[in-house]
Amino acid sequence: MSDFRNRLATADQEGRRRWLYPRKVSGRFFRARTWLSWLLLAIMFAGPFIRIKGNPLLLINIVERKFIILGQIFWPQDMFMFAVVLLIFATSILVFTAAYGRLWCGWTCPQTVLMEMVFRKIEYLIEGDSHHQRALDKAPWNANKLVKRLGKHAIFFGLSFLISNTLLAYIIGPEQLFQIVTDNPAKHLQGLTALILFTLVFYAIFARFREQACTFICPYGRLQSTLLDENTIVVAYDYKRGEQRGPLQHTQSVEQRRAAGSGDCIACQQCVVVCPTGIDIRDGTQMECVHCTACIDACDNVMEKIGRPRGLIRYASLNGIERGEQLKVTPRLIGYSVVLLALGVVLAFLLFTRSDVQTTILRAQGALFQKMPDGHYSNLYTVRVLNKTSREIPIELKLENSTGTLQVMGQPLVAPPQKSAETSVLIELEPAAMKPGTTPVAVGVYSQGRRLETLKTGFIGPRDDTAQ
Numbered sequence: 001m002s003d004f005r006n007r008l009a010t011a012d013q014e015g016r017r018r019w020l021y022p023r024k025v026s027g028r029f030f031r032a033r034t035w036l037s038w039l040l041l042a043i044m045f046a047g048p049f050i051r052i053k054g055n056p057l058l059l060i061n062i063v064e065r066k067f068i069i070l071g072q073i074f075w076p077q078d079m080f081m082f083a084v085v086l087l088i089f090a091t092s093i094l095v096f097t098a099a100y101g102r103l104w105c106g107w108t109c110p111q112t113v114l115m116e117m118v119f120r121k122i123e124y125l126i127e128g129d130s131h132h133q134r135a136l137d138k139a140p141w142n143a144n145k146l147v148k149r150l151g152k153h154a155i156f157f158g159l160s161f162l163i164s165n166t167l168l169a170y171i172i173g174p175e176q177l178f179q180i181v182t183d184n185p186a187k188h189l190q191g192l193t194a195l196i197l198f199t200l201v202f203y204a205i206f207a208r209f210r211e212q213a214c215t216f217i218c219p220y221g222r223l224q225s226t227l228l229d230e231n232t233i234v235v236a237y238d239y240k241r242g243e244q245r246g247p248l249q250h251t252q253s254v255e256q257r258r259a260a261g262s263g264d265c266i267a268c269q270q271c272v273v274v275c276p277t278g279i280d281i282r283d284g285t286q287m288e289c290v291h292c293t294a295c296i297d298a299c300d301n302v303m304e305k306i307g308r309p310r311g312l313i314r315y316a317s318l319n320g321i322e323r324g325e326q327l328k329v330t331p332r333l334i335g336y337s338v339v340l341l342a343l344g345v346v347l348a349f350l351l352f353t354r355s356d357v358q359t360t361i362l363r364a365q366g367a368l369f370q371k372m373p374d375g376h377y378s379n380l381y382t383v384r385v386l387n388k389t390s391r392e393i394p395i396e397l398k399l400e401n402s403t404g405t406l407q408v409m410g411q412p413l414v415a416p417p418q419k420s421a422e423t424s425v426l427i428e429l430e431p432a433a434m435k436p437g438t439t440p441v442a443v444g445v446y447s448q449g450r451r452l453e454t455l456k457t458g459f460i461g462p463r464d465d466t467a468q
């Protein structure tokens with residue numbers, strides 16, 4: 001075993017960057033990842049235009065402190081709930097990682113999906129497989145190299161611009177983005193600066209920085225090393241089956257090879273040359289491994305060729321490898337999955353049971369109670385309704401628990417989309433329904449016959465029992 005823990009696979013002895021040329025990979029996992037990536041890319045690019053109840057699927061407007069998740073708008077007033085949602089989300093990530101390792105990184109992380117399924121494929125298309133890329137790098141500058149390099153980087157830049165637009169659409173919404181792109185640039189200097197900066201960052205990441213983003217920057221990557229244990233499912237090399245590794249002698253049968261003390265690993269390095277982070281998975285689980293499964297596919301192909309079972313490198317827990325077991329559903333995995341499911345249900349419940357409006361009721365400033373000519377008492381209130389949706393909401397208010405009347409002053413109350421509306425409300429109670437001092441009253445907030453909320457407030461009357 002080498003000193004792999006003391007050095008970086010992507011740096012040479014002097015600490016200079018060692019550029020990686022991962023070889024093209026093919027296999028069942030790569031095919032599955034390709035299909036999934038098409039789905040994820042479609043969702044990612046279509047996301048800003050997908051609407052749920054008129055709201056975007058996702059909007060993270062940090063500048064205006066407006067957040068929309070799955071079509072649910074979170075206002076500054078919802079910060080508590082937003083914090084709960086984030087906490088549940090963070091806990092889910094921890095539980096998920098402890099059980100399933102870096103499944104997220106290899107299959108669904110936007111960095112991996114874009115790098116391996118978009119940018120890398122374009123690179124293969126223009127420059128060829130790894131050995132062609134290496135040769136092109138070493139070749140002197142000529143027309144062929146110039147055209148290939150310029151073409152590749154122009155496409156990379158264009159794609160980075162597209163991704164940057166998509167990201168900005170998730171931040172400010174597609175309508176505002178459209179304005180920035182089509183309006184007079186002088187009016188949108190801030191937006192255009194963000195667009196250019198994002199484009200440059202994405203271009204730098206996908207054209208140059210690549211696997212370094214996962215190794216050095218991604219906080220999840222750093223965190224996962226503290227979350228994995230010997231029962232976590234990881235991409236692992238079955239050293240029990242593979243060692244002693246050694247080249248395949250064509251004169252030797254598998255049985256002779258076994259008898260000579262050799263394992264199934266024929267030291268062909270195929271698992272290493274396809275790795276986009278440049279590591280050798282046979283050295284054990286490593287921080288750089290993004291669980292992209294390229295080494296599984298590469299090794300499976302080798303095993304098929306030499307007539308050995310697939311799975312020398314496979315998804316397994318370290319305990320499973322130790323005991324030579326295939327992946328199985330353990331009680332621990334079931335436990336973690338149940339916790340995950342429960343957290344998901346809580347998250348969905350919190351998101352989907354939120355009220356569409358947030359209403360406050362306050363007694364009108366400086367106003368006390370009034371005795372009406374018919375002997376009833378009245379209190380004047382100010383009701384403010386915040387409409388959290390993107391549609392107009394007509395509001396009706398009803399007195400819920402007292403004998404009396406509630407009258408909205410002026411026009412019927414209608415809350416405009418994503419704005420608040422305010423009105424004055426007069427509540428009258430008959431003396432028999434009142435307590436000395438303050439009488440608790442409940443006001444139901446309805447829209448089209450459906451109760452949205454119930455407000456509680458106090459109705460002021462005389463302190464003694466002269467009201468009755």
Ligand code: SF4
Pocket residue numbers: 237242245264265266267268269270271272282298299302312313
């Ligand atoms: S691809 Fe498989 S057989 Fe080849 S070196 Fe890697 S583990 Fe060994």
Ligand code: SF4
Pocket residue numbers: 235271274275276277278279280281288289290291292293294295296
């Ligand atoms: S070791 Fe295998 S799974 Fe890990 S990053 Fe390299 S190729 Fe992907």
